[in-house]
Amino acid sequence: xxxxxxxxxxxxxxxxxxxxxxxxxxxxxxxxxxxxxxxxxxxxxxxxxxxxxxxxxxxxxxxxxxxxxxxxxxxxxxxxxxxxxxxxxxxxxxxxxxxxxxxxxxxxxxxxxxxx
Amino acid sequence: xxxxxxxxxxxxxxxxxxxxxxxxxxxxxxxxxxxxxxxxxxxxxxxxxxxxxxxxxxxxxxxxxxxxxxxxxxxxxxxxxxxxxxxxxxxxxxxxxxxxxxxxxxxxxxxxxxxxxxxxxxxxxxxxxxxxxxxxxxxxxxxxxxx
Numbered sequence: 317x318x319x320x321x322x323x324x325x326x327x328x329x330x331x332x333x334x335x336x337x338x339x340x341x342x343x344x345x346x347x348x349x350x351x352x353x354x355x356x357x358x359x360x361x362x363x364x365x366x367x368x369x370x371x372x373x374x375x376x377x378x379x380x381x382x383x384x385x386x387x388x389x390x391x392x393x394x395x396x397x398x399x400x401x402x403x404x405x406x407x408x409x410x411x412x413x414x415x416x417x418x419x420x421x422x423x424x425x426x427x428x429x430x431x432x
Numbered sequence: 433x434x435x436x437x438x439x440x441x442x443x444x445x446x447x448x449x450x451x452x453x454x455x456x457x458x459x460x461x462x463x464x465x466x467x468x469x470x471x472x473x474x475x476x477x478x479x480x481x482x483x484x485x486x487x488x489x490x491x492x493x494x495x496x497x498x499x500x501x502x503x504x505x506x507x508x509x510x511x512x513x514x515x516x517x518x519x520x521x522x523x524x525x526x527x528x529x530x531x532x533x534x535x536x537x538x539x540x541x542x543x544x545x546x547x548x549x550x551x552x553x554x555x556x557x558x559x560x561x562x563x564x565x566x567x568x569x570x571x572x573x574x575x576x577x578x579x
């Protein structure tokens with residue numbers, strides 16, 4: 317178990333749109349890492365953020381609380397947090413909570429780019 | 433007629449530390465292999481336990497990792513799962529906790545307070561009991577019914 321990171325973020329700040337690839341388990345223990353990554357993006361003045369959920373296995377309220385924490389500020393700066401490639405369990409959870417109304421969620425990167 | 437109730441119990445104790453949450457989820461995921469339930473149901477049950485224990489760690493125990501949480505799983509007749517969560521922290525009754533509805537989070541997004549409404553959405557039944565006050569012992573029991 318040790319040695320395998322429970323949670324990882326691959327960050328790509330090279331384009332105008334920031335890509336955060338979140339991997340593993342996002343819970344009360346690992347959510348602060350996501351918080352830091354979003355803050356880092358905002359400090360760089362980059363408010364158009366795409367979060368890739370493809371390799372995310374688990375999320376709890378501490379995880380989606382991080383998106384809630386920053387979404388208003390990011391939108392005030394004419395940015396947004398868009399989400400792609402959620403597995404069906406996580407997508408269903410977002411639907412139950414009504415977060416599909418709050419966030420734009422796309423099946424994959426192609427669908428996202430087609431909508432931009 | 434003799435009615436036999438088939439029951440199986442397993443339990444795990446964790447430290448009051450968010451790094452223990454993954455061990456708790458692994459424990460239940462392993463226990464769930466004995467049950468005929470969907471992967472999504474396992475996810476929802478893990479999520480409910482995770483939210484309750486995260487709250488205990490942060491609020492009742494204020495991140496004091498010397499404190500303990502005991503979680504007991506009982507499966508009855510292959511269709512009822514009772515989960516008992518014991519703690520010794522500051523009492524917190526989530527049933528009485530007046531949660532703003534989830535719609536409020538959509539119109540005015542904010543960071544916290546999502547865990548308890550989410551648990552209430554996921555479980556079939558929830559009861560809270562203060563077992564003793566000196567020393568303090570509390571029990572939160574949640575139930576899930578399968579078809």
